[in-house]
Amino acid sequence: MANESDYWSKTRKEMREEDNLSLFKNWRTVRSIPIYKDNEFPMTYPVEVEYMLRRRHPEEIDRWKQILKEPFLGHTDASYKKARLSFFDGTVSTSWTLKSAHHILTFEGLSGKSIKEYDQIVEFGAGIGETARLILDLGFEGDYFILDLPETGRISNYYLQGKAKICDRLGDIPQGKNTLFIGTWSLSEVPEDYRNEVVAYFRNADFLIIFQRNIFGYDNYDYFTNVFPHKSNTDLTIRPIPWHRGAGGNFYVYASGKKTPSDGRNVVKPEYVLPPISEHRIRVALHLVSRIPHAIWRRRHRLIAAR
Secondary structure, X not given: OOOOOHHHHHHHHXXXXXXXXXXXXXXXXXXXXXXXXXXXXXXXXXHHHHXXXXXXXXXXXXXXXXXXXXXXXXXXXXXXXXHEEEEOOOEEEEHHHHHHHHHHHHHHHHHXXXXXXXXXXXXXXXXXXXXXXXXXXXXXXXXXXXXOOHHHHHHHHHHOOOOOEEEXXXXXXXXXXXXXXXXXXXXXXXXXXXXXXXXXXXXXXXXXXXXXXXXXXXEXXXXXXXXXXXXXXXXXXXXXXXXXXXXXXXXXXXXXXXXOOOOOOXXXXXXXXXXXXXXXHHHHHHHHHHHHHHHHHHXXXXXXXXX
């Protein structure tokens, strides 16, 4: 791999020294990167995910509700209790799981395709593997590859119980298949020479990318809007993430590979609806107001319990 930033060199060294995988969601390194947090925009992701799910077919909603419960694996009792939240008719989940759900639902909204329609999915830098878990639990039947550093690959392999193929070399992944490449923030955090190598390897695939405008000195907006389409041979759709304001702003990219004509499998589904960005603050405000009675009840309960 190309030269890494000092940050990643130090973080990888510390991760190699961690030996208790059963508690990985509480590791300092995991939470500092972060590839897991228990408070990832907890007033935003539930609202946005619920908006998209409510417009799906009932049987699909039921399936999502079943898989949105984050597994205990990697937690302590205390960290699991702290992470859990309730949304959408009492469905129990966590903000981190809902963040991954948001990635999947946004991809389907931008592309008009089911994420399950690919022969293989390649995720670059999968973190703990939560997005992969949701896709596999949704019923994806193709091959799922994770291209990652050994230090984080061992976490996702443990978390997914071997259901994905963990690789640290590009050459281990087949080419020429109907492929979706996923890189949520990861591709924008590696040097341009290495990302060009990765993108060229999957030229003509479809891509789901999230990038920060600026990080580690990289001008990612220029790269993904000007360089990336030519390297990947794709057409782009870009969608800002208004609540992720750090690093100069954050953006979703759906890139559609300029392949041969469709075989008819990818039919645009009208129920794949995206929340209007202009109404985001209104949705969150209404959600906060709806939570006031619950917050009052919880405060009273705690005061009574403390007596």
